[in-house]
Amino acid sequence: MPGGDTAKREIVEHPGAVAVVALDSEGFVTLIHQYRHALGRHLWELPAGLLDAEGESPVDGARRELGEEVGLSAQWWSTLVDVAASPGFTDEVVRVYLAQGLSTVERDHQGEEEADLEIHRFPLSDAVSMVFSGEIVNSSAVGGLLAAREVVEGRASARPADAPWRDRPTRFAARGLR
Template sequence: MTEPGQHDFQVLSSADVYVGRILALRVDELAMPGGGRAAREIVEHLGAVAVVALDEDDHVTLIHQYRHPLGRRIWELPAGLIDKLGEDPVETARRELVEEVGLAAGDWSVLVDVAASPGFTDEVVRVFLATDLAAVDRVMEGDEEADLVARRFPLDEAVRMVLAGEIVNGAAVGGLLAAHTIRTVDAPVRPANAPWPDMPTRLPSRRASPPPRD
């Protein structure tokens, strides 16, 4: 028995249950502190970015989007998956900002990294702060984006919506509260290219190197 906080949770075995386009499910068997073994189900994710696009008047652009697991439309930040292994997260954020709300930004920084639910998934979302905004032609790439509704809110109103339970998306909650904090207490932000140690890599690596066919 090791001291608390010292155990090495060694992976004894690992088996794929499902591998899809945007997620995979595997089961790992771990060595536990008491000497036993335990199975852990893990959802692998591509990783994603979200953007707090904040204009000079401290308004933020949110999107109203249908989310089938919840069965309703919810307010979120412009966001998207990191589709390719090695893709620069800032470039992903730039693309999504154009596609979803027709904005370009001259200045980028990192607000927060949000682990969606680390008890069962490696999904982590990097939330950027985008300022020095300019309107550009929107380029829609999918059917869902044709249904998006974009709307500007005062940052204070967006924070009120978070605290009232009207915004429940995790990246939006974390990003909006972080943006409000840096405006309120002048807290520092990280550069756009700041290290991202928890950026998901396992599923992107699978996609980059698919198993050989029989």
Template sequence: MSLPGEHEFRTVDSREVYSGAIVALRVDRVAMPGGREADREIVEHHGAVAVAVLDDDERLVLIRQYRHALGRRLWELPAGLLDEPGEAPLVAARRELAEETGLAADRWSLLVDVALSPGFTDESVRVFLAEGLRDVGRPAAHDEEADLEIARVPLADAVVMALRGEIVNATAVSGILALAAARSGGVVLRPTEAPWPDRPEMFSRRKRNRTGTGRT
């Protein structure tokens, strides 16, 4: 028997249960310590990017968007899926910032990477910091994004909103608290192209393979 922390959790079998527009579900049979095997349900996801947008007055640009899973509007950071094949995370972040807020930024840093719920999904989000803002105009929006509310909130107030439970989106809470901690501690942030070992790949690969075989 291996020592604690040394066991190899091999996947001995895997089957697809469902594949939709933004997620897929698979069931893996995994080798456990002591010779057991157990099923693990995994929700595959494209992954996403988000942007902590900070203006010259140290105010965060927040959006309030309807989220059907919770049945209400949430305060969030501008964000979007990494669902364009081969698109770099920073390119996606610039695109989402313009689409959701009509803003562009001259200075970008990597703030934090967040694995949303690794007990059952590979969804991970890369959160950038954007500064040096300028207006570029927001394009026409559709569906939930046509109802976006946009506000600028002092960073200190955003921290209080998170701690009071007024901001509950995991990416937003992580990004806001990380930014506040970096500001107060003088932390040097990583470059935008730093390695991202947990970027999800399986769902995108599955969709490419399906397209390549002519299946829909």
């Protein structure tokens, strides 16, 4: 600590996660409406999931989650943002991808967490308005949608899908806790 003092900290270790702004050729994004017990209500979110498959690259995890949660596949992938959920107590960082050139694939339901998941499409501008109205509060969705708008409107550039990920969580996986 500053001044040479020490402090005790508890850190929640996380395997890392990915989220996807799936943007179709008409400018619509696919969002899910899913119950989140920590907040006691359904939240609007991006398709997303944990990086918990051994040896799977982050972009491959994003491809898997996009197919499992919303039945989509994408031709083109790029990195929008990395979002540290709450770095005061967890090392969780979510990499948010932009997926374009979408096509439909068979959706693979993964269990009870996705049992009541609803899938909706919104114009990107409407999704951004939902961020500012407080309807979308999930941090990776907020960051990803705002970044996607900046990229689509030419004010920012996305990074390659395999861009270096400095803050990707590694401690949890290194201890063999999958």
